[in-house]
Amino acid sequence: MSNLYHTYPWDCLLSIKDNDPVFIESEPLLRSLSYQEFFTSQFCSSRNLILDCGVGASPDLNKPMDHVSKDPHWGVWYLRMIRDIMPRVVVVPDSLGCSSVTRSNFYLYEYIIKAMWTPRPPELMYVIQAATWKEARSEIDFACTYRGITWVGFPRLVHYWGDTQDADELAEIRIKFVSSVITKLKDSEKKIHLLGMNNTRELYWAGNNDISCDTRLASLAGFHGFDVRDTRPPNLKIDLAESFTKNQVEAILKNIQILNHIYKE
Numbered sequence: 001m002s003n004l005y006h007t008y009p010w011d012c013l014l015s016i017k018d019n020d021p022v023f024i025e026s027e028p029l030l031r032s033l034s035y036q037e038f039f040t041s042q043f044c045s046s047r048n049l050i051l052d053c054g055v056g057a058s059p060d061l062n063k064p065m066d067h068v069s070k071d072p073h074w075g076v077w078y079l080r081m082i083r084d085i086m087p088r089v090v091v092v093p094d095s096l097g098c099s100s101v102t103r104s105n106f107y108l109y110e111y112i113i114k115a116m117w118t119p120r121p122p123e124l125m126y127v128i129q130a131a132t133w134k135e136a137r138s139e140i141d142f143a144c145t146y147r148g149i150t151w152v153g154f155p156r157l158v159h160y161w162g163d164t165q166d167a168d169e170l171a172e173i174r175i176k177f178v179s180s181v182i183t184k185l186k187d188s189e190k191k192i193h194l195l196g197m198n199n200t201r202e203l204y205w206a207g208n209n210d211i212s213c214d215t216r217l218a219s220l221a222g223f224h225g226f227d228v229r230d231t232r233p234p235n236l237k238i239d240l241a242e243s244f245t246k247n248q249v250e251a252i253l254k255n256i257q258i259l260n261h262i263y264k265e
Helices: 010-015 026-031 033-039 074-085 099-116 133-145 167-187 200-208 217-224 246-264
Strands: 004-006 022-025 049-052 089-091 123-127 151-154 191-194 212-215
Touching: 004 022, 004 200, 004 246, 010 033, 010 246, 022 026, 026 033, 026 074, 033 074, 049 074, 074 099, 099 123, 099 133, 133 167, 151 167, 167 191, 167 200, 200 212, 200 246, 217 246
Parallel strands: 004 212, 022 049, 049 089, 089 123, 123 151, 151 191, 191 212
Antiparallel strands: none
């Protein structure tokens, strides 16, 4: 089943209903014990959760890895979050632009996660990292044949999209690439996910092609005060673990409804 997964700021967490699709970013979990405890407690009624490792989530497109923790024990912490949150889907840590490291990481995490959970471990998402379209297509071939991969994720920002930082251009490039491999992936019974929706054109396309995606656009628009239907402005920052005003919370929840409607049109 395809879904639109939203990120939720701290002040919007209690609005999450049973089985709402929720995208959990690792960075606010790492910084805020309160934010973390919501998802590890009985207050989080939804189990339709994707837990993201955070690679490429930086709002600064010039420094997409700038936010990633340098803690050498980060991998142990992430595995603990998987255990405590029990998400439906885990984004296995990828390496920006490097398919070989991404694949090695997947083998390692798959082994550990299967050892930690029996008989029903979470579903694993393999992120397509590469330097070129040709290499990315090779990664698609691997994902289609490897049984341990349930989900295939396409990043918002990656080397094989080129040098553009324009959200509309990124959306069109990703649509073009995913369109060229969608039949192969679906024939291999892989679930397709767009990591970080760029604009509502991409959102509408994903919904009409039975593709899942996630977005923090509702929160960004509500916090910064722009129309959620407009193109995502560049380099906007938001701290999901901080408090928001009542007006911002109302705007965010309204934006979620607007985006859900566009996705399901």
